[in-house]
Amino acid sequence: MAAISVARSSCGLINGLKVSLRSVTRVKYGAVSATVPQTSLHRSCRWYSVSHLSVKERIDQKRQAALQGGGQQRIEAQHKRGKLTARERVQLLLDPESFVETDMFVEHRCADFGMEQDRNKFPGDSVVTGRGRINGRLVYVFSQDFTVFGGSLSGAHAQKICKIMDQAMTVGAPVIGLNDSGGARIQEGVESLAGYADIFLRNVMASGVIPQISLIMGPCAGGAVYSPALTDFTFMVKDTSYLFITGPDVVKSVTNEDVTQEELGGAKTHTTVSGVAHRAFENDIEALLNLREFFNFLPLSNQDPAVTFALIELITNPLLFCLISHSFFSDRLVPSLDNIVPLESTKAYDMLDIIHAIVDERDFFEIMPNYAKNIVVGFARMNGRTVGIVGNQPKVASGCLDINSSVKGARFVRFCDAFNIPIITFVDVPGFLPGTAQEYGGIIRHGAKLLFAFAEATVPKITIITRKAYGGAYDVMSSKHLRGDVNYAWPTAEVAVMGAKGAVQIIFRGKENQAEAEAEYVEKFANPFPAAVRGFVDDIIEPATTRKKICQDLEVLASKKQVNPWKKHANIPL
Amino acid sequence: MNFAFIFHFFCFIILVTLKHINWNKTLNQKWVHVKMADEAVCVGSAPTSKSYLNMDAIMDAIRVTGAQAVHPGYGFLSENKEFAKRLAAEGVAFIGPDTHAIQAMGDKIESKLIAKAAKVNTIPGFDGVVKTAEEAVKIAQEIGYPVMIKASAGGGGKGMRIAWNDEETREGFRFSSQEAASSFGDDRLLIEKYIDNPRHIEIQVLADKHGNALWLNERECSIQRRNQKVVEEAPSTFLDPVTRRAMGEQAVQLAKAVQYSSAGTVEFLVDSKKNFYFLEMNTRLQVEHPITECITGLDLVEQMIRVAKGYQLQHTQDDIPINGWAIECRVYAEDPYKSFGLPSIGRLSQYQEPLDLDKVRVDSGIQEGSDISIYYDPMISKLITYGATRAEALGRMEDALDNYVIRGVTHNIPLLREIITHPRFVSGHISTNFLPEVYPDGFKGHQLEADAKRELLASAAVLYIAAELRSAKQFVLFRVASTPVECSHWELCVELGEERQDVEISKSGTVEMDGAKVEVWGALNLASPLLPLTINGTQRMLQCLSRDAAGVIVLQYLGTLFKVRVLSKLAAELNSYMPEKVSEDTSSILRSPMPGTVVAVSVKPGDTVAEGQEICVIEAMKMQNSLTAVKQAKVKSVHCKPGETVGEGDLLVELE
Numbered sequence A: 001m002a003a004i005s006v007a008r009s010s011c012g013l014i015n016g017l018k019v020s021l022r023s024v025t026r027v028k029y030g031a032v033s034a035t036v037p038q039t040s041l042h043r044s045c046r047w048y049s050v051s052h053l054s055v056k057e058r059i060d061q062k063r064q065a066a067l068q069g070g071g072q073q074r075i076e077a078q079h080k081r082g083k084l085t086a087r088e089r090v091q092l093l094l095d096p097e098s099f100v101e102t103d104m105f106v107e108h109r110c111a112d113f114g115m116e117q118d119r120n121k122f123p124g125d126s127v128v129t130g131r132g133r134i135n136g137r138l139v140y141v142f143s144q145d146f147t148v149f150g151g152s153l154s155g156a157h158a159q160k161i162c163k164i165m166d167q168a169m170t171v172g173a174p175v176i177g178l179n180d181s182g183g184a185r186i187q188e189g190v191e192s193l194a195g196y197a198d199i200f201l202r203n204v205m206a207s208g209v210i211p212q213i214s215l216i217m218g219p220c221a222g223g224a225v226y227s228p229a230l231t232d233f234t235f236m237v238k239d240t241s242y243l244f245i246t247g248p249d250v251v252k253s254v255t256n257e258d259v260t261q262e263e264l265g266g267a268k269t270h271t272t273v274s275g276v277a278h279r280a281f282e283n284d285i286e287a288l289l290n291l292r293e294f295f296n297f298l299p300l301s302n303q304d305p306a307v308t309f310a311l312i313e314l315i316t317n318p319l320l321f322c323l324i325s326h327s328f329f330s331d332r333l334v335p336s337l338d339n340i341v342p343l344e345s346t347k348a349y350d351m352l353d354i355i356h357a358i359v360d361e362r363d364f365f366e367i368m369p370n371y372a373k374n375i376v377v378g379f380a381r382m383n384g385r386t387v388g389i390v391g392n393q394p395k396v397a398s399g400c401l402d403i404n405s406s407v408k409g410a411r412f413v414r415f416c417d418a419f420n421i422p423i424i425t426f427v428d429v430p431g432f433l434p435g436t437a438q439e440y441g442g443i444i445r446h447g448a449k450l451l452f453a454f455a456e457a458t459v460p461k462i463t464i465i466t467r468k469a470y471g472g473a474y475d476v477m478s479s480k481h482l483r484g485d486v487n488y489a490w491p492t493a494e495v496a497v498m499g500a501k502g503a504v505q506i507i508f509r510g511k512e513n514q515a516e517a518e519a520e521y522v523e524k525f526a527n528p529f530p531a532a533v534r535g536f537v538d539d540i541i542e543p544a545t546t547r548k549k550i551c552q553d554l555e556v557l558a559s560k561k562q563v564n565p566w567k568k569h570a571n572i573p574l
Numbered sequence B: 001m002n003f004a005f006i007f008h009f010f011c012f013i014i015l016v017t018l019k020h021i022n023w024n025k026t027l028n029q030k031w032v033h034v035k036m037a038d039e040a041v042c043v044g045s046a047p048t049s050k051s052y053l054n055m056d057a058i059m060d061a062i063r064v065t066g067a068q069a070v071h072p073g074y075g076f077l078s079e080n081k082e083f084a085k086r087l088a089a090e091g092v093a094f095i096g097p098d099t100h101a102i103q104a105m106g107d108k109i110e111s112k113l114i115a116k117a118a119k120v121n122t123i124p125g126f127d128g129v130v131k132t133a134e135e136a137v138k139i140a141q142e143i144g145y146p147v148m149i150k151a152s153a154g155g156g157g158k159g160m161r162i163a164w165n166d167e168e169t170r171e172g173f174r175f176s177s178q179e180a181a182s183s184f185g186d187d188r189l190l191i192e193k194y195i196d197n198p199r200h201i202e203i204q205v206l207a208d209k210h211g212n213a214l215w216l217n218e219r220e221c222s223i224q225r226r227n228q229k230v231v232e233e234a235p236s237t238f239l240d241p242v243t244r245r246a247m248g249e250q251a252v253q254l255a256k257a258v259q260y261s262s263a264g265t266v267e268f269l270v271d272s273k274k275n276f277y278f279l280e281m282n283t284r285l286q287v288e289h290p291i292t293e294c295i296t297g298l299d300l301v302e303q304m305i306r307v308a309k310g311y312q313l314q315h316t317q318d319d320i321p322i323n324g325w326a327i328e329c330r331v332y333a334e335d336p337y338k339s340f341g342l343p344s345i346g347r348l349s350q351y352q353e354p355l356d357l358d359k360v361r362v363d364s365g366i367q368e369g370s371d372i373s374i375y376y377d378p379m380i381s382k383l384i385t386y387g388a389t390r391a392e393a394l395g396r397m398e399d400a401l402d403n404y405v406i407r408g409v410t411h412n413i414p415l416l417r418e419i420i421t422h423p424r425f426v427s428g429h430i431s432t433n434f435l436p437e438v439y440p441d442g443f444k445g446h447q448l449e450a451d452a453k454r455e456l457l458a459s460a461a462v463l464y465i466a467a468e469l470r471s472a473k474q475f476v477l478f479r480v481a482s483t484p485v486e487c488s489h490w491e492l493c494v495e496l497g498e499e500r501q502d503v504e505i506s507k508s509g510t511v512e513m514d515g516a517k518v519e520v521w522g523a524l525n526l527a528s529p530l531l532p533l534t535i536n537g538t539q540r541m542l543q544c545l546s547r548d549a550a551g552v553i554v555l556q557y558l559g560t561l562f563k564v565r566v567l568s569k570l571a572a573e574l575n576s577y578m579p580e581k582v583s584e585d586t587s588s589i590l591r592s593p594m595p596g597t598v599v600a601v602s603v604k605p606g607d608t609v610a611e612g613q614e615i616c617v618i619e620a621m622k623m624q625n626s627l628t629a630v631k632q633a634k635v636k637s638v639h640c641k642p643g644e645t646v647g648e649g650d651l652l653v654e655l656e
Helices: A002-009 A013-028 A055-068 A072-080 A086-093 A155-171 A190-206 A222-230 A248-255 A261-265 A267-273 A284-295 A335-339 A351-358 A403-418 A436-441 A443-456 A471-476 A500-507 A514-525 A529-533 A543-557 B013-017 B032-036 B055-065 B081-090 B099-106 B108-117 B133-143 B166-184 B241-257 B289-296 B300-309 B390-403 B413-421 B434-438 B450-472 B569-575
Strands: A100-102 A127-134 A137-144 A175-179 A212-216 A219-221 A233-237 A242-244 A279-281 A323-325 A365-367 A375-382 A385-392 A423-429 A461-470 A486-489 A494-496 B002-005 B019-024 B039-042 B069-071 B147-151 B161-163 B189-193 B199-207 B213-225 B228-234 B262-270 B276-282 B325-332 B350-352 B360-364 B379-387 B405-407 B490-496 B499-505 B510-513 B516-521 B523-525 B530-535 B538-547 B552-557 B560-568 B589-591 B596-601 B614-620 B623-628 B633-638 B651-655
Touching: A086 A127, A086 A137, A086 A175, A086 A284, A086 B569, A100 A155, A127 A155, A137 A155, A155 A175, A155 A190, A175 A222, A190 A222, A212 A222, A212 A284, A219 A222, A222 A242, A233 A267, A233 A284, A242 A261, A248 A261, A261 A267, A267 A279, A279 A284, A284 B569, A335 A351, A335 A543, A351 A375, A351 A385, A351 A423, A351 A543, A375 A403, A375 A543, A385 A403, A403 A423, A403 A443, A423 A471, A436 A443, A443 A471, A461 A471, A461 A543, A486 A543, A494 A514, A494 A529, A500 A514, B055 B081, B069 B300, B081 B099, B099 B108, B099 B276, B108 B241, B108 B276, B133 B147, B133 B166, B133 B189, B147 B166, B161 B166, B166 B189, B166 B623, B199 B241, B199 B276, B199 B300, B213 B241, B213 B289, B213 B434, B228 B289, B228 B413, B241 B262, B241 B276, B262 B300, B289 B300, B289 B325, B289 B360, B289 B379, B325 B390, B325 B413, B379 B390, B390 B413, B390 B538, B413 B560, B450 B490, B450 B499, B450 B510, B450 B516, B450 B523, B450 B530, B450 B538, B450 B552, B450 B560, B490 B569, B523 B530, B560 B569, B614 B651
Parallel strands: A137 A175, A175 A212, A212 A233, A219 A242, A233 A279, A323 B523, A385 A423, A423 A461, A461 A486, A461 A494, B002 B019, B002 B069, B019 B039
Antiparallel strands: A100 A127, A127 A137, A365 A375, A375 A385, B147 B161, B147 B189, B199 B213, B199 B262, B213 B228, B228 B325, B262 B276, B325 B379, B350 B405, B360 B379, B490 B499, B490 B560, B499 B510, B510 B516, B516 B530, B530 B538, B538 B552, B552 B560, B589 B651, B596 B614, B614 B623, B633 B651
């Protein structure tokens, strides 16, 4: 704080120049330090009244001030919390020197409560906005600056965010928000609320047009939480980020519950209990680096096809790496899949083993790995091309569908569909989870979401039934009947209304020899033939060939065109 | 001829042409030999006493398939006289020695008496069967410490313990008798003088039913951990022709003394003066038989079948050569950092044998996707290399170990590679105490010297840059132009453990760090687990185990896994602001060091345990492991009970 006002008010051409030069070199490496000379001479004066600076110098000074955010002390305090500053985050997230900042000179307009004073004005206000590149691909970014008024949202702050969102919409590029904000700027009152609403509206308008990602890197409370909630993906940083509507104090006063910030809205809560956040990372750096990795999977907008890594062998630097071979071994056989499904249908296995073995480089970016673990969703690549993967997880609750897993799956499928990402579904589902908890919770309408999502999706859909596909859950899981493009069954597949035991009790009610009846049922239905003879699966394939087949199918389906009937929008059962 | 093979682990190539059956078990339906078999019969579920040791089931299987002969493989029933008897009663040929020889040699005490009678050198201080702990102590005192205690019926080092005083004798007696009962169904024990610092050298013999017997040279098996062999070679660097002949001739004398027919192994302990003592005779094919096949050119399984059929031996002693050198490494699914190898389990998510290399043989019974369970020996395979000279064979072994891709279970390749490249091993200066002597504080992996460390860091940095470059080369319809940063020079920071090293990679093709330059060149494929690199002109095969977005790269380099973190210079600088996350205090928590079955729990809540006191015993892969308290404390809670199966890292006991 002090440093900034000094920088602003310091006079003398040479001095000012020195400061700016020094700061430029410093800021390049992100470690900003307070070595600005202290002259308290005109501290309390408005700078223009005493300044002898040219416009150019004033520009430089403003830029310097903007780069310093809330000042050295606050920056140090931010670091002490284990958090990076808004600018450091942007620098890490984007390719080196690719950040193009906008609205560096914007200041807040509040004139109440002493806010109009010079020391309460910070060029750029409490958010850093602009565009940049991640691995060469365009992205718009805003990064809230906790060092300026705790990152609180002023009208100007909101306006800056809205501006880059509008630009992102016009060119068709994703928006990444790095959230670290104490909430609304209380001094501004309703203007701040309006700001939130402006952002919400843009979040909604951009939904399904450009990918929107939120990374929560500090507090995000009150109305502010709805912006991340509206975006496609919300990631959090462990121990330093919180998301809640009302904090622990209010909770205590209203419901008399004692709860810590971490329990109420920490990363663990939201990635395991509430399902609000999609993934959590250890710290700022890991979060940002992972976000870069995640960004590689996404198309820039709904006008772009799924991202494909180049297949060319690229000769980057003849001396350094002769060549980086880019074969993904698309026709690789995967022998480990031949025996992954246990013979006993009651025995579990890990669907992730199948996914890792099938996708390129065993690289699977799982979404919500710790929430509703009975369904696995995430991104991977097949022969270099991004695909979305949905799989029942037999290891957890037998892989049954329940409320949470249906909602998790549905949202993921809709994202893939919106952004032209083919969906590969691995099915081993014994059905929907029975019970009053589920029925009272509305499994009917929630389960319908997943059904709805798969049915309306027009992207290439490839389904592999690895084992059980029972009852309504069979229909839901990207079945042929929901316009599945290619549906395969492994020899271990069983497509039936229900398991043998239950079926026999109904069909042969009262019959003496239940065991024999069960054997008959198993013989007839606990295999892929009933589905195959009706054409409900296109082929029964050797598991080892699954990768090869999927790669070939995706090649063909790349030109798939399918259009749903015109409608204003569908009415998904929310 | 209709053959039945009981495979505990491996199959032999020659069998593919024969009709044979396997007793696979429900657990083992995934194993390779089941696929090779013409017929497979399930003999029961996982625990060995219910499957391979279940003779009734196996006899049924023989009847069902109409097998005319049975090859028993290496373990389980191969040295079981009862089994051979029952086969004889059914009129089924047992491919192996006759019952008399198995019985005579299978009993450690009787075998020594026979050996003595046959003028074979035997170990001094040899004594009889032991019934109680006190009797054990008395015998031990008579012989003089140190003494060795083991199960009479067990082969190899199973159930073998060394005692240096009365207390250890009692403990050894308890463990050995329990183990003997659980593994062999025979709780008799043997106590004898323990020869310190010996070599374990064994002679392969081959005898027919017409009184002919040959010795097929020796195998040096001194490299052992917990008395189980790890690395074997043939011939031995230690034996001169005179000693070799003397040992060979005594081995043949013994074979003839018991009218031995088929292939067998006479094990000797050899002291530093080249005195040798008969240890025991294994009346079966040994795991390490391939190295003898390599240097003699004989196919032992083929010879065994010929002998079983009643043919005479084709060779005379003069026909048996020593051609070149062969080395065998036993690749185990175990963690070499825990007392040279505690069992680990898992599913082989990736598995690739180095079969494309010349003169490399891999005998395994598993494939990608196989489960390594707690119920069997943790052996993954036998890796055999052959060369005209020892140096050549060792060089091939290095390459083979570097090219061996095993993912999903912890394995002992780091240790194997360290052994075969250790100066003491290379010079042939070894004994059965090699491992504890060379690694007195336990195995810690390859210790990197400055040059090697630079090579590792440079390789990691290059891999990181390769991945970065690849990420920037995306193939999209360029609606919005992609503008990757054209970079010709990278500044990185590479972390290995606590160490941080600034690294520069420049367009001139060199990785610079710490004033030194490393040239790294190679055809990298990020989809391949193998990274063939040329580092400063030397070809190295590295393996990449994992690579994550946060820059953590796990590389296998010189056999050992190294976790390296590569960050851009900016990220590395900012990383100093990131808080250290504290992990839980483990001194008061006892976790299972490996997956296994709880055999005994010696404490209950409220007990006070002294430091080093036994808390519980876990049996895994047929080994009993005693877990002790690391400090004096009161027991807070016990989370396991005898008979339970526990996984690695499972909480067993909490102390206060």
